[in-house]
Amino acid sequence: MGQESIGIDNLKRKNQEKQEKKIKKDISFENKMQIREFLDFLKYEKGSSKSTADGYNRDLVQFFLFVEKNYDEIEERNVFEYIEYINEKLKRNSVSRKVSTIKTFYKFCYLNKAVKKDPAGMVKSLKREHRSPEILTLEEMKKIIDNCPSTPEGMQNMLIIKFLIATGARISEILNLEIKDLENKEYEFIKVLGKDSKYRIVPIYDYFENEIKNYLDVYRSKLKNAKNSFKIFPNTRREKFWKDLKIIAKDARIEKNVYPHIFKYSIAAILLENSVDISIVQEILGHATIITAEVYPHFEKDELKMIYNNIKLGDD
Incomplete structure (x- = not known):
């Protein structure tokens, strides 16, 4: 026992x-x-x-x-x-x-260069139902912009949203933009550093140029840490902007799930609806082979700029 x-x-x-x-x-x-x-x-x-x-x-x-x-x-x-x-x-x-x-x-x-080789790259995904991403209309994007408060932080958020709309870039790319990345003194083009450390030049529609100048001249200096930063947006991080955007969209009574990347999908849909060539859409959004700033033909930049101005993309 x-x-x-x-x-x-x-x-x-x-x-x-x-x-x-x-x-x-x-x-x-x-x-x-x-x-x-x-x-x-x-x-x-x-x-x-x-x-x-x-x-x-x-x-x-x-x-x-x-x-x-x-x-x-x-x-x-x-x-x-x-x-x-x-x-x-x-x-x-x-x-x-x-x-x-x-x-x-x-x-x-x-x-993001955390690994030298993708060990899952050769693994085939099992088939599943494909769903198209939800997108915003131009009207919904304008409502979001209109609901940004007229404070230095609110104007910063408004400009970030307009940069997302005007460039199709990722939020991390936008928040890392420096003042030197503005292509010329007239702010006609923005130089975006994307994947593989390659730059692409994206046109800025005419009305937005004045807003960039106004933000830099009037509001940026009133933001915390502005004096010690070369960034266009010195007082925000990805998480903070994400939270701010949720509040702005809610105040605008947008019922869709609004997040930074939704602007990229929405822009592509709007451009295609306006009969823009798919290769140009790919270039704007950084989906095609990235062309470096040094060899980007000037006439192509002008063509892209004309497209944005014609459809008033991101304009109030």
Whole structure:
């Protein structure tokens, strides 16, 4: 009886140790930080909901718990081993979601030069229903602009929104713009640093030129940290602007999910609706092969500028 009791105690102790080991098991600090960067991108640039971001987080934590490596040490075979493992345990829809999460995460890492090679690049996504992104109309964009308060911070947010509309750039690209990136003294073109450290020149419609001058002359100096910064927008970060934009859109009674990237989709749709050649749309939005500022033909810049002015894109 005594031996049986000892055996039971030993079994309980082993089970407890196993549970404690399982609880203590966690992903590395490096993986946590890179996942955080990725989730911030999803939330503040792509406009993903909290539940979507939480789902991505769970999927990535599960993946890194399985492979037990840092994100920049993952090889292609590790990804395929994980997919083989979850294929035996999960339904097709769940597997498809997890595969998509890994592919999206590593595409982000590769484009931001966090990894030298995309280990999930050769993995084929499982087929799923394609949904077109929600877009804003010109009227809705104007309502958002009109609801920016007439304070230095409000005018800064208004100009950021107009830059998003006028350039099709990502919010991180806009917030990193420096005054020197204005192509000339008349503010006719903006030089945007995009992927692979390549510049593209984007035209600014005529009415917007005066607003840029007015902001720089009147409002920028009243913003915090303006004197010590070369940036056009010295007093905001991606998260802060994302929160401000949500409030502005709500005040404008826009029921759609408004986030910085929605302007990019909306601009493309509006330009195509106005019979703009798709190759020009791709160039404006940075989807085509990026042409450096040094070799960008001047007549093409004038043509793009005329297009923006003709359809009053972003104008009040």
